Amino acid sequence: xxxxxxxxxxxxxxxxxxxxxxxxxxxxxxxxxxxxxxxxxxxxxxxxxxxxxxxxxxxxxxxxxxxxxxxxxxxxxxxxxxxxxxxxxxxxxxxxxxxxxxxxxxxxxxxxxxxxxxxxxxxxxxxxxxxxxxxxxxxxxxxxxxxxxxxxxxxxxxxxxxxxxxxxxxxxxxxxxxxxxxxxxxxxxxxxxxxxxxxxxxxxxxxxxxxxxxxxxxxxxxxxxxxxxxxxxxxxxxxxxxxxxxxxxxxxxxxxxxxxxxxxxxxxxxxxxxxxxxx
Amino acid sequence: xxxxxxxxxxxxxxxxxxxxxxxxxxxxxxxxxxxxxxxxxxxxxxxxxxxxxxxxxxxxxxxxxxxxxxxxxxxxxxxxxxxxxxxxxxxxxxxxxxxxxxxxxxxxxxxxxxxxxxxxxxxxxxxxxxxxxxxxxxxxxxxxxxxxxxxxxxxxxxxxxxxxxxxxxxxxxxxxxxxxxxxxxxxxxxxxxxxxxxxxxxxxxxxxxxxxxxxxxxxxxxxxxxxxxxxxxxxxxxxxxxxxxxxxxx
Numbered sequence: 001x002x003x004x005x006x007x008x009x010x011x012x013x014x015x016x017x018x019x020x021x022x023x024x025x026x027x028x029x030x031x032x033x034x035x036x037x038x039x040x041x042x043x044x045x046x047x048x049x050x051x052x053x054x055x056x057x058x059x060x061x062x063x064x065x066x067x068x069x070x071x072x073x074x075x076x077x078x079x080x081x082x083x084x085x086x087x088x089x090x091x092x093x094x095x096x097x098x099x100x101x102x103x104x105x106x107x108x109x110x111x112x113x114x115x116x117x118x119x120x121x122x123x124x125x126x127x128x129x130x131x132x133x134x135x136x137x138x139x140x141x142x143x144x145x146x147x148x149x150x151x152x153x154x155x156x157x158x159x160x161x162x163x164x165x166x167x168x169x170x171x172x173x174x175x176x177x178x179x180x181x182x183x184x185x186x187x188x189x190x191x192x193x194x195x196x197x198x199x200x201x202x203x204x205x206x207x208x209x210x211x212x213x214x215x216x217x218x219x220x221x222x223x224x225x226x227x228x229x230x231x232x233x234x235x236x237x238x239x240x241x242x243x244x245x246x247x248x249x250x251x252x253x254x255x256x257x258x259x260x261x262x263x264x265x266x267x268x269x270x271x272x273x274x275x276x277x278x279x
Numbered sequence: 280x281x282x283x284x285x286x287x288x289x290x291x292x293x294x295x296x297x298x299x300x301x302x303x304x305x306x307x308x309x310x311x312x313x314x315x316x317x318x319x320x321x322x323x324x325x326x327x328x329x330x331x332x333x334x335x336x337x338x339x340x341x342x343x344x345x346x347x348x349x350x351x352x353x354x355x356x357x358x359x360x361x362x363x364x365x366x367x368x369x370x371x372x373x374x375x376x377x378x379x380x381x382x383x384x385x386x387x388x389x390x391x392x393x394x395x396x397x398x399x400x401x402x403x404x405x406x407x408x409x410x411x412x413x414x415x416x417x418x419x420x421x422x423x424x425x426x427x428x429x430x431x432x433x434x435x436x437x438x439x440x441x442x443x444x445x446x447x448x449x450x451x452x453x454x455x456x457x458x459x460x461x462x463x464x465x466x467x468x469x470x471x472x473x474x475x476x477x478x479x480x481x482x483x484x485x486x487x488x489x490x491x492x493x494x495x496x497x498x499x500x501x502x503x504x505x506x507x508x509x510x511x512x513x514x515x516x517x518x519x520x521x522x523x524x525x526x527x528x529x
Contacts, residue, residue, distance in 0.1 A: 111504035113465035120493035218359040260357035
């Protein structure tokens with residue numbers, strides 16, 4: 001990684017060949033217009049020929065579910081990332097006593113399905129906890145009886161497991177010369193980490209982080225299986241109440257599409273904020 | 280593990296619960312594992328076929344084919360698998376039954392196994408499309424031009440040049456997809472198909488030994504992953520034979 005092959009020219013200055021006018025022109029090619037019209041017709045027929053009268057009764061519930069999905073997503077991504085940094089660091093340059101457990105953690109998390117981890121925590125831990133009186137007596141007990149702490153814990157650990165592997169690669173790919181230069185400047189080790197190593201590693205991992213955030217969004221519906229009422233659970237509830245098969249699911253899919261679009265856009269903004277010399 | 284720390288005497292009971300014969304639930308878990316592997320293999324295979332078609336469509340197709348492939352991959356990769364599984368499961372069985380009725384046949388019950396394979400294959404196809412497209416693009420394009428200059432037919436070129444040359448580039452992505460396929464089978468538990476995770480839940484619910492059974496199922500999944508990794512490593516060495524080593528120079 002640190003050595004660049006000679007044949008590959010490095011684009012030191014990203015040249016934006018696509019300008020706004022060309023992009024609009026490419027959108028307005030004849031076949032694109034026809035496809036857009038077909039898409040609009042499909043959406044219009046879905047709006048007019050399907051039943052949407054249930055929407056007003058469930059407006060509040062949908063808003064609550066949407067909020068809970070986004071809340072779980074943001075909390076688990078942030079907590080998971082905070083956990084992933086030490087995991088990646090331990091694997092990239094830690095002593096074996098830290099690197100081996102970190103590697104094992106990542107392997108186990110990545111090697112088992114999230115649904116199983118979720119059920120292990122919720123049903124497994126949830127069935128163990130009541131056996132200990134001191135847990136029942138503790139102040140945390142009211143929380144431990146609810147489902148969402150297990151959901152947040154499982155999703156956080158899962159994100160940390162996948163992201164720890166990504167951060168390992170990112171930490172390892174920061175050129176050694178950068179760190180040596182910082183050391184030559186007499187920076188303390190933590191300052192090197194804070195100013196040089198971490199920012200460059202995050203920059204390298206950013207495209208993967210965006211992808212992982214979308215994957216995390218796509219895992220949030222699993223929490224509905226342990227009775228957390230997120231967007232997916234609301235849609236299931238509507239389906240049970242109204243006996244409609246397609247309408248709630250289509251709306252749900254559209255909702256997830258929109259959230260995905262927002263995540264991708266946000267990460268693209270963050271990426272554009274970082275001045276980059278890499279092509 | 281946790282049970283053993285509570286009661287040492289429970290260890291023999293633990294193995295009793297996991298034994299493959301009827302009083303134990305090990306047989307159910309192994310049957311679930313078998314179903315999971317069946318679904319994973321089937322959906323991975325379907326995903327490869329869709330992925331090859333999609334990659335060719337995206338690279339060499341006309342403008343409409345390219346746009347349709349782009350819509351397919353974007354949608355499938357943005358909507359949660361669980362929602363897709365429900366949508367495709369209901370919509371797919373509904374459509375097939377309507378088709379059968381229109382043709383004058385009676386309604387059929389589509390088995391969970393087939394539906395699961397098809398639906399997960401459809402999801403895998405979107406990811407496989409991207410993996411294979413990237414792999415084909417990373418072949419030195421001169422090789423493909425040379426094949427064309429020799430007058431090879433497209434199918435012969437695909438068989439002799441494109442597929443073998445892209446294999447080493449595609450393998451890491453495909454290996455990842457295979458691991459995702461094995462883990463995504465657990466999602467079918469939510470629609471009630473008795474694969475490993477649902478069998479585990481039933482066993483755990485019946486015996487109240489939640490921790491034991493979920494740990495056992497986790498060990499089985501982990502075993503599949505580690506075993507696959509070992510095989511994939513071998514295949515990768517075989518596919519990269521004669522190529523320069525990719526190990527980074529430190």
